[in-house]
Amino acid sequence: MMQLLTSHYMHLLPLIAATSIVYGATRDERPIFILSHIVRSAIWMTVFLGIIMVVLAVLGWLIQ
Amino acid sequence: MVYYESPKNTVRVELGNRYLAALYAWLLPGAGHFYQRRYTKGLLFSITVLTTYFIGFWLGDGRVVYASWKKHDWRWQFVAQCFVGAPTFPALIQALQTDEKSPPLWIRNYRYPPNDKTNPAYSRITEPSELKRLGKSAIPDGFMAAPFGEVSPTEPDVLAAWHAELGHYFDIATLYTFVAGLLNLLVIYDAFAGPGMYLEGTEEEDGESGSAEEDES
Numbered sequence: 665m666m667q668l669l670t671s672h673y674m675h676l677l678p679l680i681a682a683t684s685i686v687y688g689a690t691r692d693e694r695p696i697f698i699l700s701h702i703v704r705s706a707i708w709m710t711v712f713l714g715i716i717m718v719v720l721a722v723l724g725w726l727i728q
Numbered sequence: 729m730v731y732y733e734s735p736k737n738t739v740r741v742e743l744g745n746r747y748l749a750a751l752y753a754w755l756l757p758g759a760g761h762f763y764q765r766r767y768t769k770g771l772l773f774s775i776t777v778l779t780t781y782f783i784g785f786w787l788g789d790g791r792v793v794y795a796s797w798k799k800h801d802w803r804w805q806f807v808a809q810c811f812v813g814a815p816t817f818p819a820l821i822q823a824l825q826t827d828e829k830s831p832p833l834w835i836r837n838y839r840y841p842p843n844d845k846t847n848p849a850y851s852r853i854t855e856p857s858e859l860k861r862l863g864k865s866a867i868p869d870g871f872m873a874a875p876f877g878e879v880s881p882t883e884p885d886v887l888a889a890w891h892a893e894l895g896h897y898f899d900i901a902t903l904y905t906f907v908a909g910l911l912n913l914l915v916i917y918d919a920f921a922g923p924g925m926y927l928e929g930t931e932e933e934d935g936e937s938g939s940a941e942e943d944e945s
Contacts, residue, residue, distance in 0.1 A: 675900050679907055682780040686911040689772055690918040692925055693739045698769075 673717070680709050732922025739925065741766065746920045753919040755813045757781075757912045760919030773915045777908050781812050784904025790836075791890050792901040795823035796874035800881050803874070805902055811909035811916070822873040832870025839867040839889065850889035 688702030732741040743749060744764050753760025758774025761767070785793060793816055796803040810816045818834070826832045838859055842849040850867065853859050859866055867876050867886060875886035891898050918924075 672896060672900065675903075678780070678783065679904065682776050682911060683907065685776045686773060686914055689769055690914050690923055693734075693741055693766070693769070693923050695768065 676713065680706060680713070684709060734923075734925045739923070741922045743920075743922060750916050750920040753916040754811065754912070757812065757915055760916065764919065769918070773912075773918075777812065777912050777915060778815070780911065781815060781905055781908035784901045784906075784908060785815075786901075787897050787904065788901025789894060789897075790871060791869075791894070792898060793905050794819045794872055794874045796879075797823075798874065798879050801875065801879040801887055805906050808906045808909040808913075811912045812905070813912065816872075816909075819872040822870055826870065826873055826876075831868045832873035832876065834871035834873075835868045836871050837869050838862075839869065839886065841865045841867055842884065849884055850886055 684702050684706035688700075688705045689698050691701040692698050730743040730746050732743055733739070742764060749760040749763050751760075752763050753773075756774070757777035758770040758772075761770030761773060764770075793806070793809050794803060795806045795810075806816075806819065810820070822832050822834075838853045839850045840847045840853060840858075841862065843865075844862070847858075853862070853866060869876070869886070875890060877886055879885050879887050894901070
């Protein structure tokens with residue numbers, strides 16, 4: 665866990681936050697709906713990147 | 729006057745001169761929305777895009793945003809980075825002013841030339857006396873300028889020295905500034921055409937995507 669927290673993956677978190685905010689805010693004009701879009705964008709982006717990370721980790725483990 | 733209307737008319741946004749708004753949005757992230765008096769979104773975009781850009785700029789020690797069309801250093805990432813607008817203009821000025829022989833503007837530091845026998849090639853010069861000794865053979869590093877001199881895929885050069893000094897931060901910083909540019913592209917589009925409220929239209933059968941319309945009133 666500590667290895668993950670200190671890894672380069674942590675650099676993705678600000679990028680996910682920024683991308684979710686901007687993408688979410690371009691979907692609506694009303695603050696409450698913008699907030700909803702931001703949360704949904706952050707979730708699907710995190711899940712999507714998480715799946716890629718797991719696939720790469722499994723491939724790396726198989727190759728070793 | 730141009731207005732954006734959402735599919736169910738729940739949102740109506742005054743876009744003003746949307747070409748001008750898009751230009752402002754490119755020049756400074758969020759400025760297009762301020763022009764349209766969409767202050768909350770303007771502030772949100774401005775803070776988010778500029779913070780992402782400047783975090784990247786800081787991580788990369790100000791070296792990852794530069795324009796270069798050299799043979800082995802075609803900086804395609806700059807195409808996305810330049811969508812952040814004014815903060816990338818110094819790189820454009822450097823690209824127009826500097827070539828293989830003329831030194832860059834706003835020099836930050838100098839490096840040892842490859843033929844110097846006393847110090848590693850392309851390492852930073854820290855002593856003023858060394859700079860005096862080397863004279864014009866010292867290699868300049870300019871603010872937001874491309875690496876000076878030729879870039880080789882096999883031989884040591886200034887770009888290789890940057891990579892050695894910054895390590896993986898060179899790529900992470902490039903990614904941050906690159907993403908900031910792409911995000912501002914979305915912001916520019918939002919200023920030009922209004923929000924993309926397609927989801928509102930897909931909830932019911934009669935929904936259609938939002939549109940920008942001319943209104944005489």
